[in-house]
Every structure is written in C-alpha cells, then in structure tokens.
Amino acid sequence: MSTAPSVTDRPRRGRRPAAQLVGIALAYFMVLLDTTVLAVAEPSIMISLHTGVAGVGWATTAYTTALASALVLGGGLADRLGAYPVFVVGVVGFGAASVACALSPALAYLLVFRALLGLFAAAIIPSSLALIAALYPDPGARGRAISAWAAISGAAMAAGPVVGGWLIAVDDWHAVFVINAPTALAVLVLCRTPITTTRRLRALSWLPHLGLAATLTTGTLAITRAGHRSWPEAVLFGLVALGLAYGTAAVDRTSSAPLVPAxxxxxxxxxxxxxxxxxxxxxxxxxxxxxxxxxxxxxxxxxxxxxxxxxxxxxxxxxxxxxxxxxxxxxxxxxxxxxxxxxxxxxxxxxxxxxxxxxxxxxxxxxxxxxxxxxxxxxxxxxxxxxxxxxxxxxxxxxxxxxxxxxxxxxxxxxxxxxxxxxxxxxxxxxxxxxxxxxxxxxxxxxxxxxxxxxxxxxxxxxxxxxxxxxxxxxxxxxxxxxx
CATH class of the missing domain: 1.20.1250.20 (MFS general substrate transporter like domains)
Incomplete structure (x- = not known):
C-alpha cells in the first residue's frame, strides 16, 4: 500500500545519461546471465562439490525462491528509499555474493550465497526501470531508452549458455560466478553519478514475503524427498507447505502492505x-x-x-x-x-x-x-x-x-x-x-x-x-x- 509521496525530488539525469543507461542495462544483463550460465555449469558443480542432481537442483531453487519472495519487497524498498541507493546496494551485493559462490568449498555454502544472489537480484530488477524512467522523463526518449536497455540485457539469454560453456572450459564452474565481480564494478563506474527519483512513504510488511519463502522452501523439500522415495517425509513436508501457504494468504489479507492488493x-x-x-x-x-x-x-x-x-x-x-x-x-x-x-x-x-x-x-x-x-x-x-x-x-x-x-x-x-x-x-x-x-x-x-x-x-x-x-x-x- 502506498501513500502520497513524502519526498518529491526532481529527477536528475546527470551528465552522462547514455553511459548510465548502459550501466543499468549491464546490471540487468549480469542478473540474466547468472541464470542461464548456471545451466551448463551443473555437471561441473556436481563433480567439484561431490553432489548429485538434487544438489544442483537446490542451487537453482535457492536463487529462484529468494527472488520470488523478495521481488515485490524490492520494489517497495525502491519506492521508499529511492531507486538509486537500492540499485547500488543490489549491484554491490550481487558482485560480492557471486565471488562468495565461486569460493564456496561445499554445497551448503553455495546454497546460502545463491539465496543471497536472489535477494540482491530482487533489488536490482525493480529499480532498473525506475532509474530509466528518471533518466528519461520524456515518453518518446524513454521508449527508445527501454529499447536499448532491452537489446543489451536481452542478449544475456542468447549469450548465457555459450559464455557459460567457454568460462567453464577456462576455469571450471567457479568462473561463471567470478565474471560477475568485474561486471558489477563496471556498472558502478558507469552509474557513479547519483540518479534522483521520487521517494514515497510506502508501508512495508516482511511477514508475507517470509511466508512465501517458507512455503516454496518446504514445498521443494517435499518434492525432493519424494524424489528419494522417502514418502512419509514427503507427505509431512507437503502438508506443512500447504499450511504455510494458507497462513501466508491469511496474513497477506490483513497486512498493511499486501503482496496481492484486495x-x-x-x-x-x-x-x-x-x-x-x-x-x-x-x-x-x-x-x-x-x-x-x-x-x-x-x-x-x-x-x-x-x-x-x-x-x-x-x-x-x-x-x-x-x-x-x-x-x-x-x-x-x-x-x-x-x-x-x-x-x-x-x-x-x-x-x-x-x-x-x-x-x-x-x-x-x-x-x-x-x-x-x-x-x-x-x-x-x-x-x-x-x-x-x-x-x-x-x-x-x-x-x-x-x-x-x-x-x-x-x-x-x-x-x-x-x-x-x-x-x-x-x-x-x-x-x-x-x-x-x-x-x-x-x-x-x-x-x-x-x-x-x-x-x-x-x-x-x-x-x-x-x-x-x-x-x-x-x-x-x-x-x-x-x-x-
């Protein structure tokens, strides 16, 4: 739920809007690339970390669960705190968490840092377009800027598997995460001029997001245990997931900042x-x-x-x-x-x-x-x-x-x-x-x-x-x- 703006600053476009646009697109490129390069890194991770298919499955779901749970919250934080600081924190955190993923000595560490990657991605994604809107307030210029942003960031989908394969050939699966550090640094250099956006007094509620994360995690546990044919555990986790889903919906209906508006x-x-x-x-x-x-x-x-x-x-x-x-x-x-x-x-x-x-x-x-x-x-x-x-x-x-x-x-x-x-x-x-x-x-x-x-x-x-x-x-x- 949002109220009237508490701070209405005139958007400042800075002296290098084109460079800043490239930086914003590069940040989104980094997030998308991380998703697609991991696909071809799965066999390498299984060998290096001595895990199986379920292990690399958790490496994927840790990221998507955190991202799904925090996307709406990330947009709320961008509204309340300003898109630029949320974007910068997301980029810095994404780069640091990527290096931590590359240095992970065991699967458990990789899962924790993959979840952090999802949280920082949830800060980058909603703030990116908000920054473009501030840089280009004219609708025509904004449309052209979004087209350029999409062309740069959309290339990550096509490039991801190929780039990932090349990186793994050079330095195993660690390279697919290490590459994010210099990319994040380039984004920070290109976007070093602050971009001011309108901040709003928007209510935030953590419980629905935590409930969604708990529901997805427990549901994944149920499916994983079923894959190992541990049926009693699978049924138990499944029932808990259903209970968490019901509880999350109930909390969301009474929340001051619901995930789903009435x-x-x-x-x-x-x-x-x-x-x-x-x-x-x-x-x-x-x-x-x-x-x-x-x-x-x-x-x-x-x-x-x-x-x-x-x-x-x-x-x-x-x-x-x-x-x-x-x-x-x-x-x-x-x-x-x-x-x-x-x-x-x-x-x-x-x-x-x-x-x-x-x-x-x-x-x-x-x-x-x-x-x-x-x-x-x-x-x-x-x-x-x-x-x-x-x-x-x-x-x-x-x-x-x-x-x-x-x-x-x-x-x-x-x-x-x-x-x-x-x-x-x-x-x-x-x-x-x-x-x-x-x-x-x-x-x-x-x-x-x-x-x-x-x-x-x-x-x-x-x-x-x-x-x-x-x-x-x-x-x-x-x-x-x-x-x-």
Missing amino acids: SLRRDRAVWTAFAWGAAVNYALTTVLFSVPLLLHATATAAGATLLPMTLLVALNPPATGRLVAAHGPLRPIRMGFVAFPVGLALVAAGTAAHGRPLVLGLGLLLCGLGVSWTLPALVGFAVQHAAPDAAGSVGGILNATRQAGATVAAAVAGAVLTQDRGSGTAAVPFLIAAAVCALGLAGATTRHLSRTKEAPVADHVAEARHLGHMSRTSDGSSGELPGD
Whole structure:
C-alpha cells in the first residue's frame, strides 16, 4: 500500500545519461546471465562439490525462491528509499555474493550465497526501470531508452549458455560466478553519478514475503524427498507447505502492505495470467535445468545446443508485440501454448535417444517460440485486465509467480532425474512440463476468457511498443514502466 509521496525530488539525469543507461542495462544483463550460465555449469558443480542432481537442483531453487519472495519487497524498498541507493546496494551485493559462490568449498555454502544472489537480484530488477524512467522523463526518449536497455540485457539469454560453456572450459564452474565481480564494478563506474527519483512513504510488511519463502522452501523439500522415495517425509513436508501457504494468504489479507492488493484477489482473468506465467517458467526452467544434465557433453557443446531456444527468447519478443498490436494478446498466448507441448515432446525424444540432434534442435526451437510468444503477451493481458488501482502491482506479482514456477520445475526435474537418468526417466520432466503447458492452453481457450472484453486494437498498438521488452527470460523482469 502506498501513500502520497513524502519526498518529491526532481529527477536528475546527470551528465552522462547514455553511459548510465548502459550501466543499468549491464546490471540487468549480469542478473540474466547468472541464470542461464548456471545451466551448463551443473555437471561441473556436481563433480567439484561431490553432489548429485538434487544438489544442483537446490542451487537453482535457492536463487529462484529468494527472488520470488523478495521481488515485490524490492520494489517497495525502491519506492521508499529511492531507486538509486537500492540499485547500488543490489549491484554491490550481487558482485560480492557471486565471488562468495565461486569460493564456496561445499554445497551448503553455495546454497546460502545463491539465496543471497536472489535477494540482491530482487533489488536490482525493480529499480532498473525506475532509474530509466528518471533518466528519461520524456515518453518518446524513454521508449527508445527501454529499447536499448532491452537489446543489451536481452542478449544475456542468447549469450548465457555459450559464455557459460567457454568460462567453464577456462576455469571450471567457479568462473561463471567470478565474471560477475568485474561486471558489477563496471556498472558502478558507469552509474557513479547519483540518479534522483521520487521517494514515497510506502508501508512495508516482511511477514508475507517470509511466508512465501517458507512455503516454496518446504514445498521443494517435499518434492525432493519424494524424489528419494522417502514418502512419509514427503507427505509431512507437503502438508506443512500447504499450511504455510494458507497462513501466508491469511496474513497477506490483513497486512498493511499486501503482496496481492484486495482488488486483484478475485480477478479471475489476472490470476489466469499469473498461472500462465508460472507454467511458462516451469517449462523453460525444465529445459534449462535438464538438458545439460542429460546430454553427456562438454559445457561448451551444451551451451551451443541450447542456442535455438535462447536466441528466439532473446530476439522474437518485438515481433510478438506487433502480433499483439494486430490481434490482441490471446492469439500469441494460444500459439505459444500450442508450440510448447510439441517442442517439449520433441526435446524428450531428442534427449532420451542420443544421436537425434535435429529432433532436439527442432524441439528447442519450438520451446523458444513458446516462451517468446506467451510471456510478452500475457504481461499485456494481465495489465489490461487489472483494476486501475492495482495495475502497478501486476508486474511484481507476475514475476513472483514466474519464479515460483521455476522453483517447482527445478525441484520436480531434480527429483525425477535423481532416481535414474536412463532413457525412460530422462523424458519424464519434459512430459510433465508439456502437460503443464497443455493446461495453460486449456485455460487460454475457456469461455470466460473468450468473452473477456478486449481493448481496441489501437490501444494494443501503443501497449505493444513495450511488450517485447518486458519479458526476456525467467529472471523476473518488470511488467510495468515505473514513472508512467
């Protein structure tokens, strides 16, 4: 909940807005790169830290759980304290925590520092666009700045697996974290001139965020124990997770700063969009997590293999924006949820039977289309159908649900592949993800959505200029334009 601004400073753009824009984009590039490079580092981490699939699964879920739990809080802190100091703390912390990850002598240390990375990423992401809005108050200049920001940061999705493979070849898995330190330093140099933004007296509440983190962690424990066939523990943790989820929802309803505003709690269309976001990130994370583990190839080869998907995720969203402008958001959402199950089935066939690179490549290509069609469009769909007083909350909640989907995906894939990485088991994570996307398609074709009032196409034209830049990867990019 926010009140009237307590401090309304005139935004100061500084003497080097272009350099500062590059620094802001580089910070976001760093966050996105960290997500994708880890995928190809998984086999190396397993050997070095003497852990299994479940261990690298926790390395992924520690990050996504912290990010999902703190994204909305990070936006609140940026409003209350100012975007610039929150951004700087996030960049410094991300660089330091990355070095700590690289120096981790055991899995337990890596998990702690990965969680810290997620918290600092949650400070960087919402403050980045707020700083761009302050640097470029003119809407036209801001649109061009966001396009440049998206081009730089979106390249991380395509570059991540390839860069990760090269870094691992040079200095094992430690290098994928060490690279963040000089990157963070470059960001601080480029953004050394303070950027003043409007600060608001916004209430903050820690309990809903802690409850969400506890729910995701306990749910992951339940899935992990099921993967080890420890059924009594799995059932116990599952029941505790359900209880925590119920308690978190109850606390959130009475909170002075709820995660979910009252006007969104019964908004069926917006919650459908949140579910779509979780489904897309579930499928994307399943591919990024599972494929490098199943290829039995070098990190460089694994990174190159993922390129058909990651290139499309990075480059296709602007075309999706034009598609939304012409036909509305539902059409590309449905197209994406058709492409995804087919692509996942082909990926399952390509990884289960070695020597089918064309099948695997085609499957990854379709998965890339699935991500790049659905995510930009569902952001627009959610914002379009949200109540006016809750439009600013939609982006944060959508990103949090996406990270929750990623958390569950890594836990499920880790649990399945822990049992046996034979050809039969190898296909299971992808088939589960295909079923999740099929449910997304079913939701996109229900009657209540078909009857939902669409905004005029002219409105979509204005909206679509930004849709391609709001959703590049699974890291939780902002779904709104702060300052608009």
